Amino acid sequence: MGRSHLSAREPVSRVRALQAAVDLADEEGVDAVSMRRLAARLGVVPMALYKHVVNKDDLLGGMVDTVIGEYAAPGVGADWKAAVRDRVLSARKAVARHPWARSVIESRSTRTAAVLGHLDAVSGAFLGGGLSPDLTHHAMHALGHRVWGFSPEAFDDSADPGALRLPADPDEQQQLVDRMRSTYPHITAIALDSGGACDADFEFEWALDLLLDAVGRLHEAGWVSPRRR
Known part of the structure; x- marks a missing residue:
């Protein structure tokens, strides 16, 4: 029996049940x-x-709460931008540890x-x-799912069997690239420049920093939303 399996002699509590559910999902998937x-x-x-979990929905909600409990607070003295960034990236690390959580x-x-x-902590x-x-209200909307450590993409190439795959033969590769360049010149140029692969963590942090910098500029300019004018 693995370390994550609890002995029958140990009393079951909600905390123990939820942690065991998280461990099971980590090992075998949430299904x-x-x-x-x-x-x-x-x-x-x-x-x-x-006695501890009302139903499957309560179980799943409790599992999310357990993952949120792993989020780390920002360092003491961090300014607002660093504090938000730290909280969001801590959430991202937790989602990476528990892929089912997203x-x-x-x-x-x-x-x-x-x-x-x-x-409340991010808003605070x-x-x-x-x-x-x-401004905080609109910033939270702009963050969207990023507040939980992920950003929905229009397409997930890693899980798409129809995504572009270069053939092994160099001549066939060039023929495919030439066809793509003639039909979809702009996205082909981007794909070739990036080497055909994206660094998901870099893209996430780049977009987060872009967003926070923009919010900072609006704050410094004394921006007020149209509904408040």
Whole structure:
């Protein structure tokens, strides 16, 4: 039995149940998480879990809360921009440790105390830096999913079997590139310049910094949204 499996002699609590569910999702994917599988992992009958977890939806929400609990607070004395950046990148590291978390976070319709606490902390970093509630409101909208450490893309090439794959033969490669260049010259130029691959972490941080710099400029200019004028 692995380290993450709990002994039947250990009392089951909500914290233990949620951590066991997170461990199971990390090992086998979130689709493997069920009340029956979790009960077996904890060494109890499924009905015993309902004292701690109401249902599958409550379980998934609690798993998200457990991941949020891993987010690190910014360093002492960090200015508002560094504080927001640190919180967002800490969330990104947590999502990287738990790849299943992204889809579960996106599926949540209920805001738990942990979810609200994270949103409050990020908003508080803006407000603590002197930004107005008005500008902070719009900045949070602009952050969107980035506040949870990921940014939805229009296409996920890594999971797309139809994504462009260069053939092994050099002559065939050149023929394909020539066809692409004649039909889609602009995206082909970008793809060739980037080597055909993107650094997801760099792109995420670049966009985050771009956004925060823009918010900073608006703050310095005393920007007010049209509805407040």
